[in-house]
Structures are given as structure tokens and as C-alpha cells.
Amino acid sequence: MKSAPAPKPKQDIPWLLLKVKAAEGKEGKLSPAVYIQRLQTEGGKAPGELPKRVGTKVGAEYKAVYDFYGQAK
DSSP states (O other): OEEEOOSSTTTBOOEEEEEOOOOTTOOOTTTTEEEEEEEEEEEBOOOSSOOSSTTOOOOOOEEEEEEEEEOOO
């Protein structure tokens, strides 16, 4: 995994380049992917305060562009 800070790192989650770990014997539309890249992120940072109730799930909305790369033929 490689990571780079987003242009606005205080509010946006980092950009990533991930190497895919294929599931043995499983085929699907994304099976040919070798790398996945997350770019142009907006948002996604955890809230500044922790929830007051134990077990509370917190979500953080974000937008991003995902690119999928396969092997060259």
C-alpha cells in the first residue's frame, strides 16, 4: 500500500494505491484488477469528538474516484 496526503489533508482522507490480494478460485468482474487507486477524496475524516455512548457506530461520508488497473496484455 502506498499513501499520499490529499490536497486538503485536515478534512480529506489520503489518496491510496493498493495491490489487490486475489481470492483463490473466485472469478468476478473485478478479478482482473491488480491495483486499485483512490484519488480526489473529499471528506472521510473521523469526527473530532468520540461518541458519548459505548458501542455507538460513527460514519464519515466521503467522495472519491477509484481507478482499477489490470495487467498489460
